[in-house]
Amino acid sequence: MKDKCFYNADGDFLIVPQQGVLDITTEFGKMRVEPNEICVIQQGMRFSVSVSGSTRGYILEVFAAHFQLPYLGPIGANGLANPRDFLCPVAWYEDKDVKGYQVVSKFQGHLFQAEQNHSPFDVVGWHGSYVPYKYNLALFMVVNAVQFDHCDPSIFTVLTCPSNRPGTAIADFVIFPPRWSVQENTFRPPYYHRNCMSEFMGLIFGNYEAKKEGFQPGGATLHSVMTPHGPDTQCFEEATNATLCPTRVADGTQAFMFESSLSLAVTKWGEETCQKLDKNYYKCWQGLKKHFNPKWQPDVL
Numbered sequence: 001m002k003d004k005c006f007y008n009a010d011g012d013f014l015i016v017p018q019q020g021v022l023d024i025t026t027e028f029g030k031m032r033v034e035p036n037e038i039c040v041i042q043q044g045m046r047f048s049v050s051v052s053g054s055t056r057g058y059i060l061e062v063f064a065a066h067f068q069l070p071y072l073g074p075i076g077a078n079g080l081a082n083p084r085d086f087l088c089p090v091a092w093y094e095d096k097d098v099k100g101y102q103v104v105s106k107f108q109g110h111l112f113q114a115e116q117n118h119s120p121f122d123v124v125g126w127h128g129s130y131v132p133y134k135y136n137l138a139l140f141m142v143v144n145a146v147q148f149d150h151c152d153p154s155i156f157t158v159l160t161c162p163s164n165r166p167g168t169a170i171a172d173f174v175i176f177p178p179r180w181s182v183q184e185n186t187f188r189p190p191y192y193h194r195n196c197m198s199e200f201m202g203l204i205f206g207n208y209e210a211k212k213e214g215f216q217p218g219g220a221t222l223h224s225v226m227t228p229h230g231p232d233t234q235c236f237e238e239a240t241n242a243t244l245c246p247t248r249v250a251d252g253t254q255a256f257m258f259e260s261s262l263s264l265a266v267t268k269w270g271e272e273t274c275q276k277l278d279k280n281y282y283k284c285w286q287g288l289k290k291h292f293n294p295k296w297q298p299d300v301l
């Protein structure tokens, strides 16, 4: 983006780099965002991204509200993503006259382009709280079940964009970080479920415990509202036969979920043009066997 910047007039961006480093210049200053970090650039902010080499990632756009930390409820004052770990840029400016500096905007879903004769990054100082920020996912303080049962993944919420309906999010950004798994008498991987949210999952690196094969870093799965899903056959078999001792899970990995109470439409590009759709995805559950035995009794109650 040489002599070019962008702003989103429609909503806020949450950017999740997956490969390559983003050197972002904003009107508020600079941010360097690497894989396993995320950043938020809000509605209206002009920014420019410089990269070297192959670079890709995921972007979640929200309208009408902003991302915030989830209410911690009984967790109390500290935990999950702590406010102290969010970094915002310090003021930086360039006094640069350029012929044909391009300002690209997204307005009502369409791209527009204007030209001006100077860099927009000429803001020498700022104060206030409407600022872009970044966060290192390695600093997330993981909270989870320490006796039995599998917690809802909302316990891993980094940021939420709340809707007007209390307890319901326009979008949650959730991670599945490296952690200990210690629950007793429990099927520890994600439960089989269908629910009222759209679940878009991505992978920054490593693998996702519920789908070790076929779900590649940079890839994505989408489980739409009320579509049943859960761990693949291999994960089910391993977890069912494993000894339930304290075990590390997700080391060297970072999976995440964009979860929304709204339905997500898939574009023609996503479904056809990119030719990346895995038409055999459903087969990951086809090896699951019926184990129901009405006479079965638990060893321990």
Ligand SMILES: O=C(O)Cc1cc(O)ccc1O
Residues within 6 Å of the ligand: 151, 152, 153, 189, 190, 191, 199, 210, 223, 229, 230, 257
């Ligand atoms: O479907 C998924 O893999 C995401 C997910 C993980 C989990 O631990 C519980 C519920 C859930 O939707």
Ligand SMILES: [Fe+2]
Residues within 6 Å of the ligand: 193, 199, 223, 229
């Ligand atoms: Fe799910």
